[in-house]
Amino acid sequence: MRTLVSWLGRTDLHAPAGSPEVGLGPIAQAADALAYDEIVLLADYPRDDVAPYLKWLRARTEARIDTHFVKLTGPTEFAEIYEAATGALHSLIERHDPGLRLTFHLSPGTPAMAAVWIILAKTRFPAELLESSRDHGVRTVSVPFDISADFIPDLLRVPDRRLEALSAGLPPAAPEFGDIVHRSREMERVIVLARRVAPRSVPVLIEGETGTGKELLARAIHGASPRRGGPFQAVNCGAIPPELVESELFGHEKGAFTGAAQRRRGQFETASGGTLFLDEIGDLPKPAQVKLLRALQEGRFSRVGSVDSLTADVRVVAATNRTLIDEVSEGRFREDLFHRLAVAILKLPPLRERRGDLPLLIDHLLAQVNHESAEEPGFHPKGLSAGAKNLLRGHPWPGNVRELLNTLRRAVIWSAGETISTDDLRESLLPATSSALSDILDRQLGEGLSLPELLETVAKHYLARALEQTHGNKTRAAELVGLPSYQTFSNWMQRYGVEG
Numbered sequence: 001m002r003t004l005v006s007w008l009g010r011t012d013l014h015a016p017a018g019s020p021e022v023g024l025g026p027i028a029q030a031a032d033a034l035a036y037d038e039i040v041l042l043a044d045y046p047r048d049d050v051a052p053y054l055k056w057l058r059a060r061t062e063a064r065i066d067t068h069f070v071k072l073t074g075p076t077e078f079a080e081i082y083e084a085a086t087g088a089l090h091s092l093i094e095r096h097d098p099g100l101r102l103t104f105h106l107s108p109g110t111p112a113m114a115a116v117w118i119i120l121a122k123t124r125f126p127a128e129l130l131e132s133s134r135d136h137g138v139r140t141v142s143v144p145f146d147i148s149a150d151f152i153p154d155l156l157r158v159p160d161r162r163l164e165a166l167s168a169g170l171p172p173a174a175p176e177f178g179d180i181v182h183r184s185r186e187m188e189r190v191i192v193l194a195r196r197v198a199p200r201s202v203p204v205l206i207e208g209e210t211g212t213g214k215e216l217l218a219r220a221i222h223g224a225s226p227r228r229g230g231p232f233q234a235v236n237c238g239a240i241p242p243e244l245v246e247s248e249l250f251g252h253e254k255g256a257f258t259g260a261a262q263r264r265r266g267q268f269e270t271a272s273g274g275t276l277f278l279d280e281i282g283d284l285p286k287p288a289q290v291k292l293l294r295a296l297q298e299g300r301f302s303r304v305g306s307v308d309s310l311t312a313d314v315r316v317v318a319a320t321n322r323t324l325i326d327e328v329s330e331g332r333f334r335e336d337l338f339h340r341l342a343v344a345i346l347k348l349p350p351l352r353e354r355r356g357d358l359p360l361l362i363d364h365l366l367a368q369v370n371h372e373s374a375e376e377p378g379f380h381p382k383g384l385s386a387g388a389k390n391l392l393r394g395h396p397w398p399g400n401v402r403e404l405l406n407t408l409r410r411a412v413i414w415s416a417g418e419t420i421s422t423d424d425l426r427e428s429l430l431p432a433t434s435s436a437l438s439d440i441l442d443r444q445l446g447e448g449l450s451l452p453e454l455l456e457t458v459a460k461h462y463l464a465r466a467l468e469q470t471h472g473n474k475t476r477a478a479e480l481v482g483l484p485s486y487q488t489f490s491n492w493m494q495r496y497g498v499e500g
Helices: 010-017 025-033 047-058 078-095 111-122 145-157 161-167 175-179 185-197 214-223 242-250 286-298 324-329 335-341 357-372 386-394 400-414 422-428 434-441 451-469 474-480 486-496
Strands: 002-007 038-043 064-069 101-105 128-133 137-141 204-207 232-236 275-279 315-320 344-347
Touching: 002 025, 002 078, 010 025, 010 047, 025 038, 025 047, 025 101, 025 128, 025 137, 038 078, 047 064, 064 078, 078 111, 101 111, 111 128, 175 185, 175 214, 185 214, 185 344, 204 214, 214 232, 214 275, 214 315, 242 286, 286 335, 324 335, 357 386, 357 400, 386 400, 386 422, 386 451, 400 422, 451 474, 451 486, 474 486
Parallel strands: 002 038, 002 101, 038 064, 101 128, 204 315, 204 344, 232 275, 275 315
Antiparallel strands: 128 137
């Protein structure tokens, strides 16, 4: 059973008019050139517009014609195109025996539609690929395995992640996640998990070093949740004096303690209907942990100085720069509270482990700093010299994205011209601490350790320093880092993406 499957294109609809410029159109051209038992068409056009074409096509071929009318919000909506195509194919396969021979026509429709046919033909629905034109006729398209293996994953990841999201069963992407600048697989994995948990009301625990963007991720989860219309209340647990934690979280009555001049609502009440973000939850004192646990378990609490019980509909997202399970084992954090908070755990990787994200973040954050400074008298947007970029890429960034942003802010201030020089940037970098060096040398062996990435970090750092010190003289720079020649030095620069 030979079956041609194709989207119906606008050129096809114009074919019955007999215009020499249009010719037969891709579908009729294929039907004339090759013998098909069935033609399955997907149409994103009104039925009245399609009916004349179907009547014309049936008069030209003996093949059975089956039409699936679909409604796309746009001709490049990968997820919708993918869903429509797989739906039609599943319906077709159910009606036929296993001997079905499929051909996908790439010419009609948009490039996005053709891309989906290629993906399906090389993955879920093995099929022949076809293209046709008025000048070159009908031809089989050959996509070799090695091209498929390289091209298809990139197509899924880069041009439109919505297709990958559909196959992973993810909800539609919320614009809030677009604020998290990334392209690395490490961050992509975190975003995928965050999108999965966002629509649910379960507690979330975000772990990550200082400056990795824990609050930004928490706000994205809130924005992608059904609670997005409610408040987002952020509380830094480490900044609250121990004696005021209960009042801060649950409120107090007038006269409950010295200084309580009037009734005050706590963060739980204020966040009702929304999300309560408890930052640095690991710094919460033990007595406060008990009261927080009771509120989470029972869904009820009382203001300080009151016996009345209150309720609040709150989703808790907690964050910490520690590994909370280690804090539990050391006795500094209650195990029962940990399990109450850690229904979903997201671990934000440090910047040094986000392979490929640093150049993207540098450009994004510098644009942000330029925008922040645009209203200042006499300000002109600043760019980075090649040497300055190399220094940024070779730095270990113990303070992560926050340190990078503040470094760029300082560099914009210190630079007199419109280009941030290596000297400007060096004055803006904080001195490396011994803890940053120990992080390179004392990492836990096993999962998460990547020796090539560590070597890349070290190589970038010293290559950039050598170039800076020799003012770009590769022969002298090679001597400083112990490489045999300027050519070897150039090869190392190319390997690790260091600019000259």
